[in-house]
Amino acid sequence: MTRPYLSIEQLTQRFPDGQGGEMTVFEDASFGIEKGEFVCILGHSGCGKSTIMNILAGLAEPTSGVVKMDGFEVSGPSLDRGVVFQNYSLLPWLSTLKNVTFGVKARYPSWSRAKVEEHARAYLAKVGLEGDVVHRKPSQLSGGMRQRVSIARAFANQPKLLLLDEPFGALDALTRGTIQDELIKVWGDTEQTVFMITHDIDEAILLADRILLMTNGPFARVAESVEITIPRPRNRTQIVEHPNYYAIRNHLVQFLGHRSKELAGQQSGGAAQSPEPVRIDKTKPDADPEPEGARLRAVNE
Amino acid sequence: MLGTLSVNQRAAILSVVMLVVGLLIWEAAIPAQKAAEELTEYERLTGGGAPKAGVPPPSQVIAKAWEQLSNPFYDAGPNDKGIGIQIGYSIYRVLTGYFLAALVAIPLGFLIGMSQVAYKAFNPFIQVLRPISPLAWMPLALFIIQDSEASAIFVIFICSIWPMLINTAFGVSGVRKDWVNVARTHELGSLRTAFTVILPAAAPTIITGMRISIGIAWLVIVAAEMLVGGTGIGYYVWNEWNNLDLTSVIFSILMIGVVGMLLDSAFGYLQRSVAYVE
Known part of the structure; x- marks a missing residue:
């Protein structure tokens, strides 16, 4: 078996529980992400999704276990792993454009000022921010626009791995839809590997190639890896009519509703806890499962 | 209407x-x-x-002000200098002591704000030294420095250091973790993080401290100059009191207020220029 592009190996996180003991958030979590893949992780609050995200970003240290990207162990934050934070984390004293050039300058220190600005403007344009709006401060932008800037900043750095921590959590449903479309568009143009936390099942189905399902904590684990067998390009109004849509959706709802609790609290006993692959495809009920690695992938042009 | x-x-x-x-x-x-x-x-x-001898009427004060302000920089010996020269001396002392204090307080405040250990180690000294009236340092300063001019500057230094130090430490320690994480995920070194993220984020708090400091420094310089004598607006007030020239005393009191207001509004302008809305 070939090693995936990003491989999480036996990751364990324990925190002191405040009474002298230890609380294990997750134990020996192991999974992989292929290059160019869009993976969403779903799970209830407190199962350690954000902790996994922070470890991947290098902002937190796991108790044990390693994360390997492209064959190398990662430690500490890096420009190779871009992060879009839930609360946007724009620097409020900089204009929209400067917030993006801030990242581009750090990524490409040798570039001229003009090249940096041109690159930043190009990525802002991809998320629909053009013209005078780029000179506004974040406080003068709506929540949706701020998150667009944050996405542009992350994509403009062309990281090897993009981490999205509930990027649409604070947005209203309509804005969320628009930005999801923009996210798919930018992702399609850039072939970026994306790992995203979300609470929204429909969002995960729309965006992801694969959804990782986490059981409840403590001793949470990534229990299943559900392949989204809906061809791209996907459109929110059309995917709901695809025969696989509700089958997958029901599977996810059932997992989050029942099995996330039933499977919770199982200790690993030191063995690697890999998710069980799940493939639901109603379009060809008696066909052989597709060979591993062959994923459905189409790009919006 | x-x-x-x-x-x-x-x-x-x-x-x-x-x-x-x-x-x-x-x-x-x-x-x-x-x-x-x-x-x-x-x-x-x-x-x-x-x-x-009596309190002069405002008409006399206005006449005095006109006389003084129409020729503010004359110099007719040690006891008779124009108001402009006296204020100039005071501002020079205030700014010298003040900027020396800023040079110490802002880097030290950064250190204290970024490091828990440094904060806890420095805190007892700050708490004891801060409430000391700056003029209480004057005899010690005069004895050690042996120069009245430098002693006045030292008193300004010691009184303006505390608000700047405390506000810088407070501002730096209160910088949002998210912004520091942005710097970390962009692989900025600690020096670049300090200048491009922490300094702008803490700037409004730091400038507030600087504004409080300049106000205190201007309050203290008048008293300090009454003690050390020679030149300056504080000396001028005391000298005119000795001359029993109450018109000049009232005029110089007003001038102290005007200069203090100008210093404060300069920092108010600076404060607005670094302010940001989250």
Whole structure:
């Protein structure tokens, strides 16, 4: 078996529980992400999704276990792993454009000022921010626009791995839809590997190639890896009519509703806890499962 | 008619009215000097004809101000210098002591704000030294430095250091973790993080501290100069008191207020220029 592009190996996180003991958030979590893949992780609050995200970003240290990207162990934050934070984390004293050039300058220190600005403007344009709006401060932008800037900043750095921590959590449903479309568009143009936390099942189905399902904590684990067998390009109004849509959706709802609790609290006993692959495809009920690695992938042009 | 004016205009009219009424009451409250020919023989013999020392009316203060401000930089010996020169000396001392304090307080505040250990280690010293009246340092400063000019600057230094130090430490320690994480995920070194993220994020708090400091420094310089003498607006006030020239005393009190206001508004401007909305 070939090693995936990003491989999480036996990751364990324990925190002191405040009474002298230890609380294990997750134990020996192991999974992989292929290059160019869009993976969403779903799970209830407190199962350690954000902790996994922070470890991947290098902002937190796991108790044990390693994360390997492209064959190398990662430690500490890096420009190779871009992060879009839930609360946007724009620097409020900089204009929209400067917030993006801030990242581009750090990524490409040798570039001229003009090249940096041109690159930043190009990525802002991809998320629909053009013209005078780029000179506004974040406080003068709506929540949706701020998150667009944050996405542009992350994509403009062309990281090897993009981490999205509930990027649409604070947005209203309509804005969320628009930005999801923009996210798919930018992702399609850039072939970026994306790992995203979300609470929204429909969002995960729309965006992801694969959804990782986490059981409840403590001793949470990534229990299943559900392949989204809906061809791209996907459109929110059309995917709901695809025969696989509700089958997958029901599977996810059932997992989050029942099995996330039933499977919770199982200790690993030191063995690697890999998710069980799940493939639901109603379009060809008696066909052989597709060979591993062959994923459905189409790009919006 | 008043209803059509803006709030600012109405406030300005009210200010002018208060000023005029105040000046009129002041003018009216000063008893008039009796003319020499109205005095009785006895009064003349007991020196009643000599001008009586009293609080001068505003008209005299205004005349004095006009006289002084029309030639602020004359220098007729150690005891007779123009108001401009005296204020210049005071501002020079304040700014020297103040910027020396900023050079120490801001980097040290950064250190204290970024490191828990440094904060806890420095805190007891700060808490003990901070409430000391800056003038209490004066005898020690005079003895050690042996120079009145430098001692005055030292007193300004010691009084302006605390608000800047405490505000810088507070501002730096309060920088949002998210912004520091942005710097970390962009692989910025600690020096670049300090200058491109922490400094702008903490700037409004730091400038607030600097604004408080300049206000205190201007309060203290007057007292310090009364003690060390020689030059400066504080010395000028005390000297005119010794001359029993109350017109000059009142005029210089007003000048202290005006200069203090200008210093404060300069920092107010600076504060607005670094402010940001989250």
